[in-house]
Amino acid sequence: MNPNEKWVAFYTILIKEIRRYLRIWPQTLLPPAITMTLYFVIFGTLIGSRIGEMGGFTYMQFVVPGLIMMSVVTNSYSNVVSSFFGAKFNNSVEELLVSPVPNVIILAGYVMGGVSRGLLVAIIVTCLSLFFADLEVKHFGLTVAIVLMTSVLFCMFGFINAVFANNFDDISIVPTFILTPLIYLGGVFYSLDLLSDFWAGVSALNPLVYVVNGFRYGVLGVSDVDVGFAFAMLALFNVVAFSFCMYLLNTGKRLRQ
Amino acid sequence: MTAALTISNLQKRYPNGVEALKGISLEVAEGDFFALLGPNGAGKSTTIGILFSLINKSGGSVQIFGVDIDENFPLAKKSIGIVPQEFNFNVFERVIDILVTQGGYYGLPAALSQQRAEKYLQKLGLWEKRFDRARELSGGMKRRLxxxxxxxxxxxxxxxxxxxxxxxxxxxxxMWDFLREINVDGTTIILTTHYLEEAEMLCRNIAIIDHGLIVKNSSMRDLLQQLHTEVFMLDMATSLPPSIALTGYSCRRVDDHTLEVDVDKGQTVNQLFSLLSEQGLEVSSMRNKANRLEEMFVSLLGPAPLEAVDES
Structure with missing residues (x-):
C-alpha cells in the first residue's frame, strides 16, 4: 500500500471505532460522567470538606486530576479490549486480517480509536469537575503529553488482553482484578506522603502512581514522585507494550492458525 | 499469460501433528472458473485459509498473479476478493457501512467506496437494504452481502x-448468474462447494483434494468423460410390463411407470430409445439419477464417509 492508501486504511479503522462508541454512548460515555460526578460529590464535597488540605490544595482539587486520569485509563483500556475482542468473537477481525492493511496500521487504528474515547471522556469529566473545583493547568504541554501517553499505553494493554481473551469473562478479569486495584492504590485519593516507608516503596512499583502523579504535576504543579522519572517510565512502558503488540500481530499469535 | 494462482508443493502441518496438506500443486489460469472440491477435512479449507492469510503455511509457495505471498503478501492481497464460508461481518453495522469500510481497508477513497458499494449492492439486490443493520438480513442476503x-x-x-x-x-x-457475469467480465473465480451440481454448471476446470493431496486436476469436460456409467431415470407414458428386456443395457423396474437404466460409456441414449420403441414403450421424461459430477466424485473418493481430518 502506498502512504495515501495507508492513511485511508488508518482513517477507516479510526472512524469505525469512533462510530462504534458513539453508537453505544449510553454504555461508553454516560457511565464515566455519572460515576465521576458521584466521586466528586462524595469524595470531594462530602468527605473532602472534613479532610481538609492535601499537598497544599483542597482535597477536591487534589483528587480531580487523579479522577480524570482514572477515566482516561479505564475508557482507553475498555474501548480497545471490547472492540477488538468483539471483532475476534464475531470473526469480523478477519475483514482486516485478510486485507492488505499493514499490522502497524491495524494497531494504530484501534489505539487511536481508544485514545479518542479516552480524551473525549477526559474532556467530559474535566468539564464536570469545574462545577466542583477551580482548576488551573500549570504545565499544559506536559499535561497533554501525559494524557496521550497514558491513553496510548492502556489502549495497547487492552489490545493485548483482547488478543489473549477466549471469552467475555477474560476481558473483564484484568480490569476488575488488576486495573481497578492499581488505580485505587495509585495515589488518586491520597498523597504517598501519608504512607509508611514500606508501603510507599511498594507503591513505587505501581505504574499508575507515575501516571496519576505526572498528570497531577501538569495540572497542580505538585507530585509525590520525580516527574522526569514518571515520564521516562511511561515512555518505557509504551515502547515495551508497542513491541509486544507488534510481535503478536506479526506472528499472528492467537489471531491466525 | 500469468496464472491467477500458482500453488507449488503447499504443505500445512498443525501444531497437533495433523498434516492437512501434504504438498499440493495447482495452477488456476487467469479468467478461469475453477472448482476446488473435496470431502470434509480433505484440506480445501486449509488451502483457502492460506490464501486468505488466516492460516500460516508450513512449506511450499503460493503466487497470486505472479506475486509470491512470502515476498509481498499485501500486494498479492490487493488482487484477491474473499467470500468465506462463515459470516464474518459485524452484524450491528449497517450494510452500506460494511462495504465502505471494506473499501477503506484496501485504500479506496470514501467517495469511490460509496460508488462501488452502490454498484454491487444494486447488482446483488441489496440496495434497498443499505441502511439496515446486517443482523436484520436473511441468510441469503447475508451471503450476497x-x-x-x-x-x-x-x-x-x-x-x-x-x-x-x-x-x-x-x-x-x-447468484450463479451473477458469478457467471463477473467471470465473463474477466474476474477469475475459485469456488469450493458441496453442491456438485453447482460446480458442474459453473466451472470449467476442477481439482479434487482428499487427505491433503490433489487426487484429480483436469477440465470439467475431461473429468466427466471419464465417467464409465450414467444412470438415467425414465418416466414412462404407459405402465411398464412385468418384465423388460433391453439387450446390452442393465435396467431395473422402480415402479409401474419408472425405469432405471445404466448407460455405459460407448452406449447411446438413441439406441436405448430404439429398443424401448420396439417394445411399444413411450418415454415421457428422462433425468439423471445422480448428478454426473457427483457420480465421478464418488467413483474417485468412494461412497463411504471419509475419516475427517481434524483441522482445528
Missing part, C-alpha cells in the same frame, strides 16, 4: 468458500 463486500475493491481473483450454503434454489440461481 459478503459477495458484494468482496468485490468492493474489484479484485482480479474472487475466492468463494461455499457461497450458496443454506441459500434457497431461486436465490442460488440468481
Amino acid at each position: 459478503m459477495i458484494a463486500r468482496a468485490l468492493v475493491h474489484e479484485p482480479r481473483l474472487l475466492i468463494l468458500d461455499e457461497p450458496t450454503a443454506g441459500v434457497d434454489i431461486e436465490m442460488r440461481r440468481s
Whole structure:
C-alpha cells in the first residue's frame, strides 16, 4: 500500500471505532460522567470538606486530576479490549486480517480509536469537575503529553488482553482484578506522603502512581514522585507494550492458525 | 499469460501433528472458473485459509498473479476478493457501512467506496437494504452481502468458500448468474462447494483434494468423460410390463411407470430409445439419477464417509 492508501486504511479503522462508541454512548460515555460526578460529590464535597488540605490544595482539587486520569485509563483500556475482542468473537477481525492493511496500521487504528474515547471522556469529566473545583493547568504541554501517553499505553494493554481473551469473562478479569486495584492504590485519593516507608516503596512499583502523579504535576504543579522519572517510565512502558503488540500481530499469535 | 494462482508443493502441518496438506500443486489460469472440491477435512479449507492469510503455511509457495505471498503478501492481497464460508461481518453495522469500510481497508477513497458499494449492492439486490443493520438480513442476503463486500475493491481473483450454503434454489440461481457475469467480465473465480451440481454448471476446470493431496486436476469436460456409467431415470407414458428386456443395457423396474437404466460409456441414449420403441414403450421424461459430477466424485473418493481430518 502506498502512504495515501495507508492513511485511508488508518482513517477507516479510526472512524469505525469512533462510530462504534458513539453508537453505544449510553454504555461508553454516560457511565464515566455519572460515576465521576458521584466521586466528586462524595469524595470531594462530602468527605473532602472534613479532610481538609492535601499537598497544599483542597482535597477536591487534589483528587480531580487523579479522577480524570482514572477515566482516561479505564475508557482507553475498555474501548480497545471490547472492540477488538468483539471483532475476534464475531470473526469480523478477519475483514482486516485478510486485507492488505499493514499490522502497524491495524494497531494504530484501534489505539487511536481508544485514545479518542479516552480524551473525549477526559474532556467530559474535566468539564464536570469545574462545577466542583477551580482548576488551573500549570504545565499544559506536559499535561497533554501525559494524557496521550497514558491513553496510548492502556489502549495497547487492552489490545493485548483482547488478543489473549477466549471469552467475555477474560476481558473483564484484568480490569476488575488488576486495573481497578492499581488505580485505587495509585495515589488518586491520597498523597504517598501519608504512607509508611514500606508501603510507599511498594507503591513505587505501581505504574499508575507515575501516571496519576505526572498528570497531577501538569495540572497542580505538585507530585509525590520525580516527574522526569514518571515520564521516562511511561515512555518505557509504551515502547515495551508497542513491541509486544507488534510481535503478536506479526506472528499472528492467537489471531491466525 | 500469468496464472491467477500458482500453488507449488503447499504443505500445512498443525501444531497437533495433523498434516492437512501434504504438498499440493495447482495452477488456476487467469479468467478461469475453477472448482476446488473435496470431502470434509480433505484440506480445501486449509488451502483457502492460506490464501486468505488466516492460516500460516508450513512449506511450499503460493503466487497470486505472479506475486509470491512470502515476498509481498499485501500486494498479492490487493488482487484477491474473499467470500468465506462463515459470516464474518459485524452484524450491528449497517450494510452500506460494511462495504465502505471494506473499501477503506484496501485504500479506496470514501467517495469511490460509496460508488462501488452502490454498484454491487444494486447488482446483488441489496440496495434497498443499505441502511439496515446486517443482523436484520436473511441468510441469503447475508451471503450476497459478503459477495458484494468482496468485490468492493474489484479484485482480479474472487475466492468463494461455499457461497450458496443454506441459500434457497431461486436465490442460488440468481447468484450463479451473477458469478457467471463477473467471470465473463474477466474476474477469475475459485469456488469450493458441496453442491456438485453447482460446480458442474459453473466451472470449467476442477481439482479434487482428499487427505491433503490433489487426487484429480483436469477440465470439467475431461473429468466427466471419464465417467464409465450414467444412470438415467425414465418416466414412462404407459405402465411398464412385468418384465423388460433391453439387450446390452442393465435396467431395473422402480415402479409401474419408472425405469432405471445404466448407460455405459460407448452406449447411446438413441439406441436405448430404439429398443424401448420396439417394445411399444413411450418415454415421457428422462433425468439423471445422480448428478454426473457427483457420480465421478464418488467413483474417485468412494461412497463411504471419509475419516475427517481434524483441522482445528
